[in-house]
Amino acid sequence: MLFSRFFAPTSKDVPSDAKIVSHRLMLRSGMISQAASGIYCWLPLATRVLDKLSKIICEEQDRIGANRVYFTTIQPADLWIESGRYDVYGKEMLRIKDRKEGDFLYSPTNEEQATDVFRKYVKSYKGLPTILYQIHWKFRDEIRPKFGVMRGREFLMKDGYSFDIDFCMAKKTYENVFKSYVATFRRMGLTPVPVQADSGAIGGNMSHEFQILADTGESTLYYDRKLLTASDNELMTTYAVTDEKYDPVNSSIPEKDLLMSRGIEVGHIFHFGTKYSKAMNAFVLDEKGNKLFPEMGSYGIGVSRLVAAIIESSHDDRGIIWPETVAPFDITILNLHRRDSHCCEVADEIYRAVSLRASSGREALYDDRDISVGEKMADADLIGIPWQIIVGSKKMERGVVELKNRKSGEIIEMSPAEVTGRFMS
Numbered sequence: 001m002l003f004s005r006f007f008a009p010t011s012k013d014v015p016s017d018a019k020i021v022s023h024r025l026m027l028r029s030g031m032i033s034q035a036a037s038g039i040y041c042w043l044p045l046a047t048r049v050l051d052k053l054s055k056i057i058c059e060e061q062d063r064i065g066a067n068r069v070y071f072t073t074i075q076p077a078d079l080w081i082e083s084g085r086y087d088v089y090g091k092e093m094l095r096i097k098d099r100k101e102g103d104f105l106y107s108p109t110n111e112e113q114a115t116d117v118f119r120k121y122v123k124s125y126k127g128l129p130t131i132l133y134q135i136h137w138k139f140r141d142e143i144r145p146k147f148g149v150m151r152g153r154e155f156l157m158k159d160g161y162s163f164d165i166d167f168c169m170a171k172k173t174y175e176n177v178f179k180s181y182v183a184t185f186r187r188m189g190l191t192p193v194p195v196q197a198d199s200g201a202i203g204g205n206m207s208h209e210f211q212i213l214a215d216t217g218e219s220t221l222y223y224d225r226k227l228l229t230a231s232d233n234e235l236m237t238t239y240a241v242t243d244e245k246y247d248p249v250n251s252s253i254p255e256k257d258l259l260m261s262r263g264i265e266v267g268h269i270f271h272f273g274t275k276y277s278k279a280m281n282a283f284v285l286d287e288k289g290n291k292l293f294p295e296m297g298s299y300g301i302g303v304s305r306l307v308a309a310i311i312e313s314s315h316d317d318r319g320i321i322w323p324e325t326v327a328p329f330d331i332t333i334l335n336l337h338r339r340d341s342h343c344c345e346v347a348d349e350i351y352r353a354v355s356l357r358a359s360s361g362r363e364a365l366y367d368d369r370d371i372s373v374g375e376k377m378a379d380a381d382l383i384g385i386p387w388q389i390i391v392g393s394k395k396m397e398r399g400v401v402e403l404k405n406r407k408s409g410e411i412i413e414m415s416p417a418e419v420t421g422r423f424m425s
C-alpha cells in the first residue's frame, strides 16, 4: 500500500478530551473518527487491526470446533420477551420500532437468538455438542461511554454460544474455551489474567473474566502472585477475583501473596446451565425419547476493546508499538528523499520485493509522501508498524539502508538485497 493513497489522517495535536494513552494514540494515528458519544468509524489502520484480531480468534475457534455465523444486529423483541430479559435489560438496550410498529432492538448480546437458531434445527441429542459464534457489532447504550473505544456504545464483540448434553460435557466445553482464550490472547502479544467473576445480566454459576493488567483499567483485581507464573492448567484454579467477589475477611490467600492490580476486561465467559434453553423451550430428545434441555454457556471477547488494550500495554512516548501478530502492516518503507532518483529506485524495488505476497507473505506500507524527513519518521513511530526500512540519500552513498525495529529501537545497516532477503524467508 502506498501511503500517498492510504487514508490515515495522522495528527501531531494531542486531543485534550482523550484521557488515556490508547485513546490519544488512536486519534492521533488516524485510526478512529468519532460519530457520536461512544460511536466510532474505524478507519483503515484500525480496520486492518480488527481484521488481524478476528483472524486469530477464528483460527483458535476453529481448533475447538466452533462454527462461525452471523447472527443479526437487529433482533425481534419477541425473543427477549420469551427469555424474560426484555424488561430486565433496561435502558442499555436500544429499542427500535419498524414501520409496522413492531418492536425490535439492536443486539447487545445474542443468547436468545443463538438459542432460537439452535431449537429450530437441532432436535436430537446427536446434534450435541454445538458451538456457534460470531464477530459482530453490538450496541449498549452505556450511561458513561469513556476512553474512546475502550467503553463504547457501539463495539465489535466475538460472542459464542455452546449447547451440551449435560453439565459434565458443558464443563468440558467451558474448559476448552477457557484454554483457547488463553491461547488467543497470547497470540495477540498479551498476557491474559483470568479471574473468577460475577455473571451479571447474562446469569449463571461459573464465570471468568480475562483481564489485561494496565493502570488505566476499570476493574480492580486481587490475585495470588502464583498467577504470574502459573502454567495453562493452573490458571483456571489459581486465586484471582474482581473486587465484586473479593472478601478480605474470608480470603484464603496470605496477605504476603496477595497482589492487587487494575485490569482491562477483554473477555468474559459464562456457564449458565439451562437458563435460556428452559425459558425458550429449546430441547432435544435423548436416546429414550425424553426431552433434554441443553446446558449452555456464552463466551465473549471485546474485539474493538482489544485494540485499545493492546495499545495500553504496548506503546512508548512516540507512539504505538504493535505486536507483530496484530500489526496493521508488517513493514513500513520510508523513502526519505523522494526527489533523489537513486533513493526512489531502491525504495521502489524493496517495496515491490517485500510486498509480493506470494513469496513473502508480508504486508508493507510504503511512505512515498512528499513531506519532511522528520514528519515521516514521526508518523512511522506513531503508527507503530514493527519494522521500518529507511532509505535515505546519505546512507545510499554507502549502498546501505537502515532496518529499524520499532520495539527495541535497534537500527541495523544492510544492503537493499539483504533487507529484502530478511523478509522473504
Ligand code: 5CA
Pocket: 108, 109, 110, 111, 140, 142, 149, 150, 151, 152, 153, 154, 155, 157, 158, 159, 160, 202, 265, 266, 267, 268, 269, 298, 299, 300, 301, 302, 303, 304, 305
Ligand atoms: N454474551 C456474553 C458473552 S458472549 C457477553 O455479552 N459478555 S460481556 O457482556 O461480558 O461482553 C463481552 C466482552 O465485550 C467484554 O468482556 C468486553 O471485553 C467487551 N465489552 C463489553 N461492553 C463493552 C463496551 N461498552 N465497549 C467495548 N467493549 C465492551
